Amino acid sequence: MTDLLHSLTGPADLKRLSDAQLTKLAAELRQVLLTTVAQTGGHLAPNLGVVELTLALHATFNSPSDQIVWDVGHQSYIHKILTGRLAEFGTLRQYNGISGFPRPDESEHDAFAAGHSSTSISAALGLAKARDLMGMKNKVVAVIGDGSLTGGMAFEALNHLGHLQTDLIIVLNDNEMSISKNVGALSRYLNLLRMNPKLRRLKTDIQGWIEKIPHVGQATIRYLEKIEDSLKFLVIPGMFFEELGISYLGPINGHDITELKMTLKNACDRKGPVLIHVLTTKGKGYRFAEQNPEKFHGTGPFDLKTGMKLDHSTNQSFTDVFGTAITDLAAKDRRIVALTAAMTDGTGLSGFSKRFPDRFFDVGIAEQHAVTMAAGMAKKGLRPVVAIYSTFLQRAYDQIIHDVCFQKLPVLLVLDRAGLVGPDGPTHHGVFDLSFLRQIPNLIVMAPSEEGELRDMIYTALQQDGPVAIRYPKCECLSKSDHQEYHLLPLGKGEIVISGREIAIIAVGAMLQTAISAAFRLKRSGVNCTVANARFIKPLDEEFILNLAASHQNLIIVEENITAGGYGSAVLEMIAAHRLKDVTVKLLGIPDQFVTQGTREILLQQCGLDVNGICRAVREIKLPTVARRVRV
16 A cells, blocks of 8 residues: 555655655555554644645655744644654654654754744744855745634744745645634634635736736736725735735645645745645545544544544543533623633533633634733633643743733633643643742642542632632543532642651642552551642642641652742742751652653653652652751
């Protein structure tokens, strides 16, 4: 089946293939893609949609001298296969395997690392300007999806590019989708162009006809160039980009290799910035992905014949519990509104959006806007809930500080995917949030350990008159009880879960369950540990910690966050401030490095955040020869 594919030694070989052979190769690539991702999981639908586009790019340009920058990067699987990673493709997103995103340390063909959205045009412009300053002649191409174009950074780059007039090619991959269905005025504008394919050559044709009119042709052209902008927008496709100073080509069929190659060659022959508007089908070639591109945007292993996921777990996740609770509470309080950034289903807000469509806002890939919009809503008396993955909320850090916390507005920030997320790797691990949130004045920060606690934290947060953040990981949410009622938690108070002697393990969030399991194992070997649930990262329960320090010579902090600046750092700062002596504090958390990809279980083990890691830390303290007492 893969005769052509296995005959390739690199992307340069594509130039010797006919368009018919490239079309055959596209079918082979889709088969490899489907077979592999069905086993490893990954971003299936986006990559199925860019097979022909990727072939055309590599058949036209000369990678790696010509540089292709992929936005987000989850659509680069075909690019990886064509650039020498076919043999390793079966290790996709696995521990010690190849990444699901572009990684320059993995291949020279990966021009720029990317795991977040809307960065490609800025990065490509930087590469292009460096090229010009160094007197080089290579081409630079940015491949950006229409979903990524909803991000403000992309518009900042377009604005600057139009001003600089740098030679740069932008390929707009328009599949009407990001993770969720695209929203916004730009999406409607692109849809207008998409629905009117006859407009593609209208500008060129009209200009050609007018130029042929004797004596008046050129004068008419000059006159038309001065026409009111509104008329241009009605007649000329892509005028939005043209007005920015960026030549617009398209829209073109993103699955027609001949048309793609011809248009890319046309763009190469032009001076200044060029945008090629390419229409693709997300999930192309696999019926289940075409019918449900959201489900197959990012998927775990699945049955290729049925499209059904192989993980049939019926246990609720923290995401599920949040979605149910916030919908329930919103039914009782009309002030509650929900906002997310192109991840309605991923944050558990699908049910809320259907039940309260007028109180739900998907702002697109615009985290900064989501936070400040929520601040405006809170200012008028609403209770906005902003649900965003931890790693993406980093993009709105200034808005959290300046627009929410400085004004002490009652905005609830819900950070999903906090901690280690697994196969998506270092760009997606949410391991910095405790450190960047706990230093902000006026902000309450909580971390639930199980279902009932999450429900109570949401309820408690919505009763506060200032900002609150709740963070939880991507994993199953254990239930401590069957209660469906809501309880107001005492603000800033931890709790003792298991009483012991000598060593106290203070766990943050979902790490509590691991700490409890470690304590049970240690007890069987004669070591009795106290296990405490921190609950609140801020405000810090100083009395609680001081009591533990007074009754235990050793404290172990367990958190799924970098140790620098996290909850453990807060404990150390407090102990130093109180000048406590003869207290040993050991921090277990994410080390000062970007953690690789792999299953969540493997990564927790590598970071010493599993049962064995906690038991090992306790035994090191118990053994006098290796104990290291830190006086603070």
